[in-house]
Amino acid sequence: MAGAIRVTMEVGADGVALITICNPPVNALHPIIIQGLKEKYAEAAGRDDVKAIVLTGAAGKFCGGFDINVFTKVHETGDVSLMPDVSVDLVSNMMEDGKKPSVAAIQGLALGGGLELIMGCHARISTPEAQLGLPELTLGVIPGFGGTQRLPRLVGLPKAIEMMLQSKFITAKEGKERGLIDALCSPDELIKMSRFWALEIANYRKPWIRSLGRTDRLGSLSEARAILSMARQQAKKVAANMPQHQACLDVVEEGVLYGGQAGVVKEAKVFKELVLSTTSRALVHVFFAQRSTTKVPGVTDIQLKPRKIRKVAVIGGGLMGSGIATALLVSNISVVLKEVNPQFLQRGQKTIAGNLEGLVKRGSLTKDKMSKAISLLKGALDYSDFKDVDMVIEAVIEKIPLKQSIFADIEKICPPHCILATNTSTIDLNIVGEKTNSQDRIIGAHFFSPAHIMPLLEIVRTERTSPQAVLDLITVGKIIKKVPVVVGNCTGFAVNRTFFPYGQAAHLLVSLGIDLFRIDRVISNFGMPMGPFQLQDVAGYGVALAVKDIYAAAFGTRNFHSGLVELMAKNGRQGKINGKGYYLYEKGAKPKPDPSVQHVIDEYRRQTKKMPGGKPVTLSDQDILEMVFFPVVNEACRVMDENVVIRAADLDIASVLGMGFPKYRGGLIFWADTVGASYIHSKLSKWAEIYGDFFKPSSYLEERAKSGRPLGAPKTAQQAPTRSRM
Numbered sequence: 001m002a003g004a005i006r007v008t009m010e011v012g013a014d015g016v017a018l019i020t021i022c023n024p025p026v027n028a029l030h031p032i033i034i035q036g037l038k039e040k041y042a043e044a045a046g047r048d049d050v051k052a053i054v055l056t057g058a059a060g061k062f063c064g065g066f067d068i069n070v071f072t073k074v075h076e077t078g079d080v081s082l083m084p085d086v087s088v089d090l091v092s093n094m095m096e097d098g099k100k101p102s103v104a105a106i107q108g109l110a111l112g113g114g115l116e117l118i119m120g121c122h123a124r125i126s127t128p129e130a131q132l133g134l135p136e137l138t139l140g141v142i143p144g145f146g147g148t149q150r151l152p153r154l155v156g157l158p159k160a161i162e163m164m165l166q167s168k169f170i171t172a173k174e175g176k177e178r179g180l181i182d183a184l185c186s187p188d189e190l191i192k193m194s195r196f197w198a199l200e201i202a203n204y205r206k207p208w209i210r211s212l213g214r215t216d217r218l219g220s221l222s223e224a225r226a227i228l229s230m231a232r233q234q235a236k237k238v239a240a241n242m243p244q245h246q247a248c249l250d251v252v253e254e255g256v257l258y259g260g261q262a263g264v265v266k267e268a269k270v271f272k273e274l275v276l277s278t279t280s281r282a283l284v285h286v287f288f289a290q291r292s293t294t295k296v297p298g299v300t301d302i303q304l305k306p307r308k309i310r311k312v313a314v315i316g317g318g319l320m321g322s323g324i325a326t327a328l329l330v331s332n333i334s335v336v337l338k339e340v341n342p343q344f345l346q347r348g349q350k351t352i353a354g355n356l357e358g359l360v361k362r363g364s365l366t367k368d369k370m371s372k373a374i375s376l377l378k379g380a381l382d383y384s385d386f387k388d389v390d391m392v393i394e395a396v397i398e399k400i401p402l403k404q405s406i407f408a409d410i411e412k413i414c415p416p417h418c419i420l421a422t423n424t425s426t427i428d429l430n431i432v433g434e435k436t437n438s439q440d441r442i443i444g445a446h447f448f449s450p451a452h453i454m455p456l457l458e459i460v461r462t463e464r465t466s467p468q469a470v471l472d473l474i475t476v477g478k479i480i481k482k483v484p485v486v487v488g489n490c491t492g493f494a495v496n497r498t499f500f501p502y503g504q505a506a507h508l509l510v511s512l513g514i515d516l517f518r519i520d521r522v523i524s525n526f527g528m529p530m531g532p533f534q535l536q537d538v539a540g541y542g543v544a545l546a547v548k549d550i551y552a553a554a555f556g557t558r559n560f561h562s563g564l565v566e567l568m569a570k571n572g573r574q575g576k577i578n579g580k581g582y583y584l585y586e587k588g589a590k591p592k593p594d595p596s597v598q599h600v601i602d603e604y605r606r607q608t609k610k611m612p613g614g615k616p617v618t619l620s621d622q623d624i625l626e627m628v629f630f631p632v633v634n635e636a637c638r639v640m641d642e643n644v645v646i647r648a649a650d651l652d653i654a655s656v657l658g659m660g661f662p663k664y665r666g667g668l669i670f671w672a673d674t675v676g677a678s679y680i681h682s683k684l685s686k687w688a689e690i691y692g693d694f695f696k697p698s699s700y701l702e703e704r705a706k707s708g709r710p711l712g713a714p715k716t717a718q719q720a721p722t723r724s725r726m
């Protein structure tokens, strides 16, 4: 087999055949690799000079699992036969039941199908830090090469269920403690030790163990039943709208009750059903969409090299500024935090320390790394430390004159290569940079709160932002473990602009007489982390009030004016900040709907006079869901039409990571396409007639509804952009 994708086999004088998987960058199990493995195993079985086999991966990685591109092909064609038979043909028959022992030599990672291959071997030798896991459920399927059966038999039922249902990776070091790995060694010793081990098994000096036949780690039937029942209840709570969690437990149970072979047979059947599910289509789409956001035409494909960003100045130590500083510090980037007075500076430094301690408590940062992060932070009350910074991120309040004067100052003080970024969530970047001559290095770095935790980084560029500045910010984004999405400059940019109708639709529904807690319930049952009213409580009413006029000016007749937040504030309610919003907030307790908010709602309805004949309208839960989300989809269509995003999939990722849109629905546009443009258009048209322009379908939606082309499909040549944002 030639080319980069291949399986090689070398037979040593010791009689060990070293079979190596080569498919950069993660040695995924492409059908060519599977075919190659079958050929090499068949050859090794037939050769008299081969006594034992060592299976490994090239370039320091064992294997990242089955090639997920094949899932995409299955989704496109509906043809499950594109999945090669690996479970029985290769893992059970050729490897585990083969006449010559196999030992896995593991480095880097063994995930999904990769881990399943090693569990079909008779022993596993690994470097200590290698990552082991079965993350198939994150792709809407279950392990399909025997993993649901062999993992419980190697590490016990509770740990196997945790690893599969939570897609949790463990290190090989932990794997050794739990019985998944037989021995640990350094990378230099790996192949030598694995060869030795394989020969020891061949010569019956070490046990020849077939994982699938084991029962010693499964516990008694009653114990297994209790564990499975608990796992089922837990899965009902955390994965209510997904089929793969319960399905995985059913398959595990089959093996516990009727033996490993029966489990493998059921696993194959269920896998084939799940791979065609809407959930799997959605999750596989998100997997690739997330990895495509950093492919930016005109930026990442023109041979530019990212410059090193060693030191960043953050202006403003409020919630956002301290969160951004925290994210940079934990990734070993030096930060100068600038504030206007010692009290504010101290408050910012305290918030950063609190953020870091929180990360330590969550187990995502060690104490040593926390001390290192603190040592990289310097406080400042003036610009003297800005002379050698590579990037500035301004995170002060949303006041145009303040931002303009900051940018005029930093342009003079910072070195000419320094990137001048703003964390504004609404203000036009051309206005922010109006008083400078540095439009090419002005860029938006829009983080989401809390900035050290939320994974999305919306990178906003204007027509004049240089590709180098965009590339540098993408690179910083990756270093600080964010998912960067590059968007154009407009009111609210991609995320807040797309979602401006989300809260407004909820207010409109309340004005029509729908119970606000019911709206929140419908939206959370759909899979959002919380409903729009709870979100407003949590975000604080200040945000809603600050953007109100900006949205009204930008979105004209499609903007729904609601006075509800003002009324809430007038009644002494500020949301979570003062413990009293639509919900009541008490420390340590879940938010409780506040029945006394009803008099504010009654007043709101009296003022708006929207209820026909003074009576509440009757709507089903589905109507509510659609009346909240279809206007959001409609605005997303405008965002795509105006080229604010490069591709529809970027909006999917932005909606998942920025707004908590359920990942298993594939993101906003992917979901909208499962509903259908024509249906969405017909519903919006009907509501526009009854309730006005808030629902009026955009021309992009109308065109897609007529042509039958999916909303997510790229524009055709005839559909020239109405206005370019980038």
Ligand SMILES: C[C@H](O)CC(=O)SCCNC(=O)CCNC(=O)[C@H](O)C(C)(C)COP(=O)(O)OP(=O)(O)OC[C@H]1O[C@@H](n2cnc3c(N)ncnc32)[C@H](O)[C@@H]1OP(=O)(O)O
Pocket: 025, 026, 028, 029, 064, 065, 066, 067, 068, 069, 109, 111, 112, 113, 114, 116, 135, 136, 139, 142, 143, 144, 145, 147, 288, 291, 292
């Ligand atoms: C039947 C079986 O049970 C079914 C299965 O095995 S399903 C597959 C199970 N495996 C997985 O889910 C692992 C998926 N991969 C990952 O989690 C991560 O890619 C990783 C931890 C392996 C590496 O992460 P990281 O170093 O950050 O690199 P990342 O950017 O994600 O991936 C590098 C490239 O490899 C690709 N890749 C990673 N895993 C892949 C896979 N299993 N199949 C195909 N491509 C894969 C990515 O798409 C990316 O491609 P690109 O450079 O063209 O964008």
